[in-house]
Amino acid sequence: MHSFLHEQSSKYQTIKHVYYCIHKYGPLTKGELLELTKIKRTTLVRHLEELMNSNYIQISQYDKSTGGRPPALYQVNPRINYIIGIDLSRTKTDILLLDLNFKTVDSYSFLMTIDYTPEVTISLIKTKITNLLKRHDITNEQLLGIGVGSVGPLDREKGIILDPQFFLAPGWTQVPFVKELQDAFDTKVLIENGANAAALGEYVYTSVYHSTYLYCISGIGLRCGVLTNGQFMKNNTGDASAFGEMIIDLNQSDTYKNNTLSSFISLDSILEETKKRMLNGETSLLKTNSDNITKGSTIEDLFIALRKGDTLIQEVVLKSAYFYGVGLANIINIIHPEKIILSGKLIDEYPSYYDKVIETAKQYIYRFDEAKISFGVGQLENAVSIGASVLIFNSYFDRNHSL
Numbered sequence: 001m002h003s004f005l006h007e008q009s010s011k012y013q014t015i016k017h018v019y020y021c022i023h024k025y026g027p028l029t030k031g032e033l034l035e036l037t038k039i040k041r042t043t044l045v046r047h048l049e050e051l052m053n054s055n056y057i058q059i060s061q062y063d064k065s066t067g068g069r070p071p072a073l074y075q076v077n078p079r080i081n082y083i084i085g086i087d088l089s090r091t092k093t094d095i096l097l098l099d100l101n102f103k104t105v106d107s108y109s110f111l112m113t114i115d116y117t118p119e120v121t122i123s124l125i126k127t128k129i130t131n132l133l134k135r136h137d138i139t140n141e142q143l144l145g146i147g148v149g150s151v152g153p154l155d156r157e158k159g160i161i162l163d164p165q166f167f168l169a170p171g172w173t174q175v176p177f178v179k180e181l182q183d184a185f186d187t188k189v190l191i192e193n194g195a196n197a198a199a200l201g202e203y204v205y206t207s208v209y210h211s212t213y214l215y216c217i218s219g220i221g222l223r224c225g226v227l228t229n230g231q232f233m234k235n236n237t238g239d240a241s242a243f244g245e246m247i248i249d250l251n252q253s254d255t256y257k258n259n260t261l262s263s264f265i266s267l268d269s270i271l272e273e274t275k276k277r278m279l280n281g282e283t284s285l286l287k288t289n290s291d292n293i294t295k296g297s298t299i300e301d302l303f304i305a306l307r308k309g310d311t312l313i314q315e316v317v318l319k320s321a322y323f324y325g326v327g328l329a330n331i332i333n334i335i336h337p338e339k340i341i342l343s344g345k346l347i348d349e350y351p352s353y354y355d356k357v358i359e360t361a362k363q364y365i366y367r368f369d370e371a372k373i374s375f376g377v378g379q380l381e382n383a384v385s386i387g388a389s390v391l392i393f394n395s396y397f398d399r400n401h402s403l
Contacts, residue, residue, distance in 0.1 A: 001057060001081050001143065014039060015047045019056060019076070020397050023100070027060040027073035037375050039329060047075065055080055076100055082136075083131055083392050085385035087194060088121075088150040088177075090220050092151045092164050095125060096385040097132045097160030100144075100393070102204065104382065106132050114168040117174045118161075126184045145188035145395070146181050147388030149197030151223070153239035159191050165241075167221050179219040190391050194384045195225030195240035196232045202341055203227050214337035215378070216243075218324065218344035221262040226335060233335070247325055261327035266318050267299045267345070273316045274302065284312040317346065321353045326359025331365045332373065343378035 004012070014037075021036045022028055028036070032168070033044055051057040058077050062070040076367075078099040089096040091113060095395020097106045099134040108128040112121070133143065143402045153162040199215035213227040222244030234240060236276035244262030263269055275297065278284050286297050306313045332340065346353045358375050362368050380386060 001054075001144070002167070004054065004056065006146070015018075015050060016397060018047045019045065019051060022051075022057055022074050023076045027075040028072055029071040031071065033074070052143040053074075078103065081142050081390040082133075082138050083144050084132075084146040085382075085387075085389035085392075086113065086125065086146065086148045086150075087382065087384035087388070088148060088161075089194060089384075090164070090168070093121065093125070095128050095132070095383055096382055096389070097136065097138075098386065098389045099278035102201075102386050102389055102393075104386075107382075108132065108315055108384075112168060112189070116167075117169045117171040118130075118170070118177075120169075121176075122177065122180045129181075129185065130309050138182070140185060140187065143185065143187050145190065145321075146185065146190065146193040147180075147196035147385075147390070147392040148177060149384035149388040150177065150191055152193045154191055154193060156191060156234075159189065161191075188392060188395065190388075190395060191222065192232070192388065192391055193225065193240035195223040196227070196234075197225070197385075197387035198343065198378070198380075198392065199225035199227040199341070199387065200232075200381035200390050201380050201383040202378065203230065204387075204390050209372075210337075210339035212335065212337040212339070214331065214335065214340045215383075216264055216328070216340070216342050216344075218342070218346065219267055221266050222324075222327075224331065225335070239291060243327075243331055246330060247326055248323055261323065264323035265327070267302070270313075270316055270320050271297065271299055271302050273319075274313055277312060277316070282312050285310045286313065303345070303349060313350075317350060317353055318356050321356035322360050325357045325362075326356060326364055329364035331360065332371075333364075338372055338374065339374065340375045341378050342375070343383070347377055 014245060018033065021033060025036065030044065030048070036043060037044065053075055057074050060075040061073050076103040080102055082105065083098050085096045085098055092093045092109060092111055094109045094207060095107060098102050110124065150161055151164045153164065154160065155162060159176065160171065161175040161177050163173045167290040177193050178189045195215055195217050198214045198217065201333055202215060203213055211229055217223045221241050223240035224243040225240055241262065244260060246261045247259055248261050248264055249259045274286060278286065286301055306317065311389055335339050342354060342357065354377060365371060365373070
């Protein structure tokens with residue numbers, strides 16, 4: 001299928017357009033394809049035969065007949081080729097093997113501990129990709145490519161992770177991530193910031209069209225991806241964390257360094273604010289060192305206490321949600337998205353946090369009553385990895401077909 005996808009002749013551009021329509025909208029009948037592609041029936045029939053003979057598409061079933069022979073419904077053959085999608089974050093790496101319908105065939109994940117330098121991480125990724133391909137008898141020729149959604153900043157053209165903050169392990173500076181994987185697997189490798197990849201993943205899976213998506217991932221900091229009419233809104237640095245550097249409060253603070261949006265909503269700042277209030281005499285279920293209240297507690301301890309209904313932590317978390325809502329409103333007032341998707345551990349585990357973020361944002365959105373805005377939580381598991389695989393698939397089609 002590589003040669004078919006790489007063809008650039010006018011004939012193959014037409015047949016690739018037919019294939020793309022089947023992939024995006026299928027299963028489809030011939031009549032529906034004629035409407036979508038606007039090509040002659042004889043040309044369409046010839047292209048369908050060629051795609052069928054090459055095993056690129058197949059008949060999924062036959063549609064209901066209104067008299068005579070029932071029409072065939074065409075769909076792509078999802079298991080003729082495969083894509084690897086990778087989500088590289090500061091805390092965890094997910095590696096997914098996906099078919100051409102972007103369905104997960106197999107996967108492997110590992111935590112990004114202090115031992116996971118770039119060398120260790122890349123070596124393990126190579127090993128696990130090799131194992132996934134072998135386990136499912138997939139050759140390198142069947143691999144369409146490897147898509148990577150990563151923390152930034154990035155040099156997309158050179159495929160380099162530049163100098164991201166907050167990795168536990170040292171060495172994450174000027175990492176030639178794309179070249180390492182290209183040399184190992186001799187396949188197309190593309191890298192994009194993870195928030196953009198997640199936005200693309202949600203966009204492809206949604207049943208409702210929105211012209212502009214804003215996808216926000218909160219946790220260690222804040223990463224935002226923006227998709228407008230199916231295209232990424234990119235900055236030169238490939239850094240999805242830039243939105244989190246918005247100044248929220250000019251008053252100096254010991255807890256919230258730089259007074260940026262990220263410093264108010266990061267899990268680390270929530271933990272530090274909780275410890276600060278405990279030092280001032282407030283009580284909490286947070287696990288601490290008996291001799292030193294500021295040591296011995298972790299973010300996981302924070303979530304354990306939150307699940308138990310810790311009142312102090314709930315207050316700190318909801319205060320953080322207020323600042324998140326203010327910052328989110330500022331972003332919305334600038335880029336005017338129609339769909340806003342929030343993702344992150346607090347969003348997933350504490351519904352009141354999400355509710356407070358949205359309630360606050362609505363108070364500060366300019367002319368909210370007139371704005372056509374909808375909010376939601378991330379619905380797609382592994383959105384970053386899946387979006388990265390979509391990026392690979394779309395790269396074989398021109399921009400008129402890409403989304």
